[in-house]
Amino acid sequence: xxxxxxxxxxxxxxxxxxxxxxxxxxxxxxxxxxxxxxxxxxxxxxxxxxxxxxxxxxxxxxxxxxxxxxxxxxxxxxxxxxxxxxxxxxxxxxxxxxxxxxxxxxxxxxxxxxxxxxxxxxxxxxxxxxxxxxxxxxxxxxxxxxxxxxxxxxxxxxxxxxxxxxxxxxxxxxxxxxxxxxxxxxxxxxxxxxxxxxxxxxxxxxxxxxxxxxxxxxxxxxxxxxxxxxxxxxxxxxxxxxxxxxxxxxxxxxxxxxxxxxxxxxxxxxxxxxxxxxxxx
Numbered sequence: 001x002x003x004x005x006x007x008x009x010x011x012x013x014x015x016x017x018x019x020x021x022x023x024x025x026x027x028x029x030x031x032x033x034x035x036x037x038x039x040x041x042x043x044x045x046x047x048x049x050x051x052x053x054x055x056x057x058x059x060x061x062x063x064x065x066x067x068x069x070x071x072x073x074x075x076x077x078x079x080x081x082x083x084x085x086x087x088x089x090x091x092x093x094x095x096x097x098x099x100x101x102x103x104x105x106x107x108x109x110x111x112x113x114x115x116x117x118x119x120x121x122x123x124x125x126x127x128x129x130x131x132x133x134x135x136x137x138x139x140x141x142x143x144x145x146x147x148x149x150x151x152x153x154x155x156x157x158x159x160x161x162x163x164x165x166x167x168x169x170x171x172x173x174x175x176x177x178x179x180x181x182x183x184x185x186x187x188x189x190x191x192x193x194x195x196x197x198x199x200x201x202x203x204x205x206x207x208x209x210x211x212x213x214x215x216x217x218x219x220x221x222x223x224x225x226x227x228x229x230x231x232x233x234x235x236x237x238x239x240x241x242x243x244x245x246x247x248x249x250x251x252x253x254x255x256x257x258x259x260x261x262x263x264x265x266x267x268x269x270x271x272x273x274x275x276x277x278x279x280x281x
Contacts, residue, residue, distance in 0.1 A: 001239045001266055002082065004273040005232045008035055009083045013226050015280035022272065034276020035231035038269035039238040045265030046242040049258035053245055056254055063178040064248035066200045071247040073207035074168055075240025077107075078161055079233030080211055083225070086156045093220035100214055104160045105153025107210045108167055111203065112145055112152075115171030118199050121187040122178075128186035128195050136188050168203070175200065176248030235273070239266065 016032040081104075089101040098106070117137045126133040146152050152163065183197035218225070225233075246259045 001236060001270060002078070004038070004270040004277075005079075005082055005235055007277045008235075008273050009228055009232050011228055011277055011280040013228055016227055018280050020276050020279040022275065031276045031280045032227065032231065034273045034279075035235050037276075038235050038272050041265045041269045041272070042235070042238040042242045042262075045262045046238070046245055049242060049245040049261050052254050052258040052261070053249065056249075056252060060180050061249060062180045062197070063183055063200060064176040064250070066183075066197065067172050067176040067203065068244040068247040068249075069201075069204035070168060070172070070207060072237070072240040072244045073204040073211070074164065075243065076233065076237045077164070077207055077211045077214075078240075079236035080214060081157055081161055082236070083229040083232055084157050084223075088218075088221065088223060089157060089160075091221050093217045095220075097217060097220065098213070100217055101153045101160070102149060103210050103213055103217065104164070105148040105150075107207060108152045108160070108164050109145065109148030110206050110210075111164065111167045111171060113142070114199060114203055114206070115167070115174065116141065116145060118171075118175060118187065118196060121185065121196060121199070122182070126186035128184065128193060130186060133186045133188070133193060136191065171203075172248045177250065235269070239269075242266075 011031065016030065018031045020029045020031045020034060022029045022033060022037060084100070089104075090099050092099060120137045120141060124134070153160070155163070178196065178200075183195060183200070185196045187194055187196050187199050189199060189202065242262045242265065246255050246262065249255045
């Protein structure tokens with residue numbers, strides 16, 4: 001989906017109203033509908049995939065369903081970032097606010113810390129109501145993680161997006177299979193006593209929180225997204241919601257069928273967007 005959205009992002013805004021014969025016959029559609037049609041296909045696949053995995057009732061998969069929300073947030077953030085030019089990463093919004101680069105370094109570092117920290121709490125199980133629960137993860141463990149302002153924030157927009165994918169996918173691989181009972185074990189967040197399940201639920205919330213921060217930063221920089229940028233985000237958000245129906249779940253025949261449904265819709269969506277982009281020339 002990324003390549004097709006990058007192609008869409010190069011379409012001149014004035015060409016979005018060009019005629020596009022999306023069925024291969026007649027006229028009647030505009031180039032911009034290529035993006036809307038792509039999102040429609042992905043939303044249809046989301047509905048079909050959700051119905052398939054719903055037949056897996058009774059499985060111990062609450063952790064996977066919580067973690068799946070993070071991929072929806074991740075793809076929405078991709079939609080916001082993908083059209084950006086690299087120089088915007090370091091533009092200073094003023095008033096002491098973070099640049100987009102620093103914000104992304106924090107998002108990536110935060111995702112890594114949620115994974116590593118949760119692993120520590122799992123290896124030191126406590127009841128969430130136990131007053132003897134430690135005040136937090138030992139400081140020396142955090143010292144082994146990459147620095148968020150340098151190592152985690154290095155590279156281009158594409159590099160940052162790829163690093164976020166790598167960390168999120170790794171943490172999901174390790175933690176999405178936790179049993180329902182394990183989610184009730186104790187942990188801490190910002191010093192507050194919470195559960196392992198709470199920590200998993202913070203993944204998507206943290207990504208959303210800083211997506212909003214990046215939107216605010218772009219406003220401060222005077223960079224207002226145009227229609228192309230909004231269409232890219234619409235498509236990738238739809239893809240994220242579809243992927244969330246299977247993300248982190250144990251592979252079963254129904255989950256495999258649902259994943260194939262999403263992959264087929266994504267292939268058709270890519271074809272639609274490429275066809276529409278060619279009509280813009």
